[in-house]
Amino acid sequence: MPGHRRQPSIEFLELMGVVKENGGDHLGVPHENAPLSYDYVLVGKTKEEQDKGSHKKQKAFIEALKCKKLKVTKIIDDDIIFYGIQAPKEIFERYRHLLKVSDACSWSDEQNAMPFRTRIRIVHYIVNHTTISTGEDLRGLLKKKVFDARFCLHEKKKQRELRQSWARWTACFQGQPITAVRNYFGEKVALYYLWLGWYTCLLIPAAIVGLVVFLYGLTFFNSSPLIKEVCESKAVMCPLCDKRCQVWQLSDTCTYTKLSLLFDNGGTVFFAMFMAVWATLFLEFWKRHRAAYVCEWKVSDWNEEEDDLILGIVNNPDAEPKQYKHSYLRSTLVLICVTLMILVIIGLTHALVVFRVMAAVLMAEGSWKLLSDHSNLGSMVLGAFLHYVIITVMTRINRIVARKLCDIEETRSFSATEKSFTVKMFTFQFFTYFSSLFYVAFFLGRINGHPGRYSRIAGKWRLEECHPSGCLTDLFIQMAIIMTLKQTISNVFEFTVPWFHRWLKRKRTKKLQRRCGHCFKKDDSEGFSGAELCENCKLRDWFGNYRLDDVNSFSLFNEFLEMVIQFSFTTIFVAAFPLAPLLALINNIIEIRLDAIKMVTLERRIVPKKTNDIGIWTEVLEAIGVMAVIANGLVIGVSSDFIPRIVYLYRYGPCANGSFANGSIAADSDCMAGYINNTLSIAHMADPDIRNEFLPEQMITPSGLNFSSCSYKDYRSDGDYSFTPQFWLILAVRFAFVILFEHVVVIFKFVAAWCVPSAPMQVKNIRLLDKFNQLKQENSLFLEKEVSKGE
Numbered sequence: 001m002p003g004h005r006r007q008p009s010i011e012f013l014e015l016m017g018v019v020k021e022n023g024g025d026h027l028g029v030p031h032e033n034a035p036l037s038y039d040y041v042l043v044g045k046t047k048e049e050q051d052k053g054s055h056k057k058q059k060a061f062i063e064a065l066k067c068k069k070l071k072v073t074k075i076i077d078d079d080i081i082f083y084g085i086q087a088p089k090e091i092f093e094r095y096r097h098l099l100k101v102s103d104a105c106s107w108s109d110e111q112n113a114m115p116f117r118t119r120i121r122i123v124h125y126i127v128n129h130t131t132i133s134t135g136e137d138l139r140g141l142l143k144k145k146v147f148d149a150r151f152c153l154h155e156k157k158k159q160r161e162l163r164q165s166w167a168r169w170t171a172c173f174q175g176q177p178i179t180a181v182r183n184y185f186g187e188k189v190a191l192y193y194l195w196l197g198w199y200t201c202l203l204i205p206a207a208i209v210g211l212v213v214f215l216y217g218l219t220f221f222n223s224s225p226l227i228k229e230v231c232e233s234k235a236v237m238c239p240l241c242d243k244r245c246q247v248w249q250l251s252d253t254c255t256y257t258k259l260s261l262l263f264d265n266g267g268t269v270f271f272a273m274f275m276a277v278w279a280t281l282f283l284e285f286w287k288r289h290r291a292a293y294v295c296e297w298k299v300s301d302w303n304e305e306e307d308d309l310i311l312g313i314v315n316n317p318d319a320e321p322k323q324y325k326h327s328y329l330r331s332t333l334v335l336i337c338v339t340l341m342i343l344v345i346i347g348l349t350h351a352l353v354v355f356r357v358m359a360a361v362l363m364a365e366g367s368w369k370l371l372s373d374h375s376n377l378g379s380m381v382l383g384a385f386l387h388y389v390i391i392t393v394m395t396r397i398n399r400i401v402a403r404k405l406c407d408i409e410e411t412r413s414f415s416a417t418e419k420s421f422t423v424k425m426f427t428f429q430f431f432t433y434f435s436s437l438f439y440v441a442f443f444l445g446r447i448n449g450h451p452g453r454y455s456r457i458a459g460k461w462r463l464e465e466c467h468p469s470g471c472l473t474d475l476f477i478q479m480a481i482i483m484t485l486k487q488t489i490s491n492v493f494e495f496t497v498p499w500f501h502r503w504l505k506r507k508r509t510k511k512l513q514r515r516c517g518h519c520f521k522k523d524d525s526e527g528f529s530g531a532e533l534c535e536n537c538k539l540r541d542w543f544g545n546y547r548l549d550d551v552n553s554f555s556l557f558n559e560f561l562e563m564v565i566q567f568s569f570t571t572i573f574v575a576a577f578p579l580a581p582l583l584a585l586i587n588n589i590i591e592i593r594l595d596a597i598k599m600v601t602l603e604r605r606i607v608p609k610k611t612n613d614i615g616i617w618t619e620v621l622e623a624i625g626v627m628a629v630i631a632n633g634l635v636i637g638v639s640s641d642f643i644p645r646i647v648y649l650y651r652y653g654p655c656a657n658g659s660f661a662n663g664s665i666a667a668d669s670d671c672m673a674g675y676i677n678n679t680l681s682i683a684h685m686a687d688p689d690i691r692n693e694f695l696p697e698q699m700i701t702p703s704g705l706n707f708s709s710c711s712y713k714d715y716r717s718d719g720d721y722s723f724t725p726q727f728w729l730i731l732a733v734r735f736a737f738v739i740l741f742e743h744v745v746v747i748f749k750f751v752a753a754w755c756v757p758s759a760p761m762q763v764k765n766i767r768l769l770d771k772f773n774q775l776k777q778e779n780s781l782f783l784e785k786e787v788s789k790g791e
Contacts, residue, residue, distance in 0.1 A: 009292035009760050013175075018197040020165075020175030038073065038084035039123040041542050042138075043149040046079050054146045060132040061141060068126060068315070075539050080148075082542045087123050091314060095122055098310045117186050117608035120152045124607045125311045151604040153545050158184050159600060167600035172593050178293065185599070186608025187299060191290065192556055193592065195614055196563060198289055200588040202282045206275060206570070206581035213271045213578045217262035229676045230257045238451050238683055238710035239698045241364040242462055246698050247710050250676070256473060263578055264472045264640050272575040272632035273745055279571050279625040280749040283618070284756035291759035294612040295766055302612050304415045322412050334405050338424060341401055342431050348390055349435035356383040357461045379464065380474055384481035387436050391486070398428035414553065419616045421554070425561065426620055433482070433565060437573060440475050441631075441639050450681075450721055451712055452689030466713075472640050475576040483569050483580065487587040490562065495594055498549035498602035548604045555606055559595055560617055563588075567621065571628035575635040629745045637738040641679075647730050648675050678726075680711040682718050 006021075013019045042062075047055045062072055062083060069091070073084040092114045127150070131137045141147050162184060165177050176197050182190035220227065231254035239245035294300050312319050360379035402424040411417040445466030449455040455463045466474055569577075570584045599606065636642055650656055655671035683690050685699060685708045700706050715727035 007292045007296065007760065007762055007766075009289050009763075010296065013198070013289060016201050017173070017175050018201045019178045019194070021177060021179055038071075038086045038153065038538075039119050040085040040127055040150070040152055041545065042083040042085065042127075042147050043542075043546055044081045044083070044147045045145075046076060046081055048079070050146075054144065057132060057134070057136070057141060057144075057146045061130065061138070061146070064130050064132055065127065068130065070123070070126065073538075075535060075542070077539055077543070080546075082539065082546075084538065084542065085123060085127060087119065087126070091122065091126075092119065095310060095314050098313060102306050102310060115183065116155065117183065118610075120605075121186070121608055121610065122311065122314065124152065126315045129312075129315050149546060149550065151545055151548075151550075152607055153541065154605045155184070156541075162596075162600050167593070167596040169593055169597075172589050176592070176596075179296075182297065184608075185606060186610060187294070187297060188609035188611045189556060189599070189606060191293070191611065191614055192560060193596075194289065194293060195286060196588065196592055196595075198286055199282065199563070199567070200585065200592065202278070202285075203570070203581050203585040203588065206278050207585045209271060209274055210574070210578040210581045213265075213267040214262055216267045217265040220261050220265065221258050224261055225670045225672055226675060227254070227258055227261065229673070230254055233676060235677065235680060235711045236701070236707050236709075238712045239694055240465060241361060243695065243698070244365045247701055247707055249701070250680075250711070257470075260470045260473045260476075263476055263576060264470060264642070266642070268575050268578065268640065269636055269642065269741075271578055272636055273741075273748070275571055275574045275581075276625070276629045276632065276745045277748050277752050279621075279628060280752045281756065283621055283625065284753050284758065287618075287758040288756065288760055290613065291763045295763045298770075299610065299612045300763075300767055302610060304611065305413065307610065308413055308415075324412055325410075327410075330408055330410070334408055337401075337405055337408075338427065341398075341428060345394065345428065345431040346435050348394070348432075349439055352383055352387060352390065352436055353439060353464075354457055354461075355386060356380065357457055357464055359383070360464055361461055380477060381481065383436075384478050385485075387478070388482055388485045391432055391482070394432045395429065398425060398432065402428060415615075418553070418557070422557065422561075422616050422620070425557075426564065429561065429565060430568065434568070434572065437475065437478060437482075440478050441471075441573060441576070441635055444474055445471050450714055450716060451683035451710070452687060452693050452721065454693065470641055472576050472635070475573060475635070475639065479569065479573060479577045479580065483566075483577075483583055487566070487583065491587070491590060491594060495598060495602075498598055501549045502547055502602060545604055549598075549602055551603050551606045553607075555603075560614070563591075564617060564620060564624070568624050568627075571624060572631045573635055574628070575632045576639070625749070629742055629749070633738045633741040633745070637734045637741065643734045643737055644679065644730050645672065645675065647726070647733055648672065648678055651729065652678060652726065679713055679715070681714045681716040681721075682709050682711055683721075684709045684718070 010019065010021065014021060044050075044058050045054075050058070058081075062074075065072055065085060069088055071086045071088065073086075075082045075084070095118075096114065128138050132141075136144075138147070138150060142150065158180075162177075162180065165171070165180065176193055178190050178194050178197075181193055231251055233250040235250040236247050237250050239247055291300070309321060312321065356379045359382055363378050402421050405424055406417050406421050409417075409420055411420055444464065447455055448463040448465050457463065566584055566587070570580050574580050649671055653671050653675065654673055685691055685694070694710075699708070699710065715724045715730065716722065717724055
């Protein structure tokens, strides 16, 4: 395609290091010749290793494939039978013809060429929609162990090229050859890696800003007057648990207070607003980059439903299309089941709360002094680890339930099933991951009552309080543990499990003969395209693919789900964890190469899928962006001490009511002096309820001092423990801030989305010219026919 100019959006991605396209990758047309090996391979057991019924079904299925004019080659190796399947040229010619007359697919690049990825997709559809006389398809036969495996073959030369340019650890800081990935794995996989690369690239500014906010808090580590007030405080705090806990000095939390100011400071508000706008810009620019690539690949107007109809006719010319249908009964049943599942997940969060309460009591009453003195912190860390275990177990359960619900719905096509499964699975996973975090962020320490009237579980176990340094500390620790464990352990298992499976299969199977020199030359040279390998080399090739880890239709879904959950951590509650984008960036740099190495070398070749978007994930990401605005507004307004500090500064502090301006206080006075004491209320042992709550020995400090009163963090009067006017003022300001924050950020989001069109003008013009030239060509053909009629 001489004179072709790459689009500015793609050049920008190359400049940013997201992609690294070789000039010929997206200009050249993939070869159309038959591959050296077959399009598809089925693996089964020999007659001696199967029961008679299974062997008959295996034979019947192969005969059904032959009736569809598919070439089937059988190679037996000990107790394993390999069936190599290759479709004749007529099938692809029919597909190409139907593609030309299709409305939505008529602009496809496959009208002029039939790349190997499309051959695989067509054969995969035919093989998986072939049934035997019993009505069973390949999926059913695999479940009954009639066949052991099905897969398409890796191409040695392209596999080697992708390993050298992409699937290696030394390429971590290089751009991705997205078009080469598309030519091998299809548009669906290529768009995933393009999206992941762009997401990782935009994490760089987010990580930098988050680190700056963290360092901004670090500047107050030793100089903040609030820290100084805590560290020098003489306040004696009420026991944190029943029986064994004693009163303690507020100054004991000096170190934790320093740590809490690293993320609970004035910069947090700016960072939360920045991340909300960042999420919008990320999505809007992603739409532009996606539009540029799908235009380059000529799949802008491609329609999955029409393509399914074409494939259906290619598979069976007499087939009837599957009709659209909707059942209110089934939809209601699914909705009820989804609601019940969400309630179960929330119930697990309640169980986790009970566990933390009981663990705190047991640790406090234990003989190990270190745990006894830090029982609340210990129970919180232990709860975070248990939460991760629950996440791991529930991920498997959620997947099973989501698939069963999709079966109940009886969706029309695989794309509809995938969309339905994605929504359900993400919903279940979101509640699994974030229910506990929502409790920690918005309920912990707010429903536990006060001395004399503590809220208790079953009237026995006292509900846990926030960490002495603030409620945001609990959320920070919880997020840090879960995010770190999830990313580290997931990546380790993601790489080691496929590697171990391949190693185990190699150990269990015999060593095959080396490839002959003649076939080696065929496989390595473009000049031999279309030539077949000898039987020994075919067997070696098929066995090599059989040993790799299995993949399925939802393999790419797993990668997307992992990254979207990470995106949720990076945006929701980021006000409590400014380092989340930095952790996500480090993980993603590794994740891209890990997924590439796994997909190219450790797993069987995923069936190339054609698409022009990442599907329902775009809507999911937009929903996460909206939730992030609400959650961060609530974290800053409700969970952090930002609002109480502001109220104290302008209403109750030394500088309130213009005292500093009119000279009534000294110029070097601290306007936040006395804030810590202002946040404390006092409980007196003279009160009968307090005497019933705390034992006399609990009011003795470790140094032996006996106290008749203790302090606790709340805004309550000393007499009847009712809320003070300051509490209600702070509450009103909190809600006012949340409303103002959300409206301001939403306006910024809308302005950002409006300023960034979803498709570049050049893309729109290219599509316009393509359609115009196509119509001109059709018009010329029509005029030629009219002239020939006139003659």
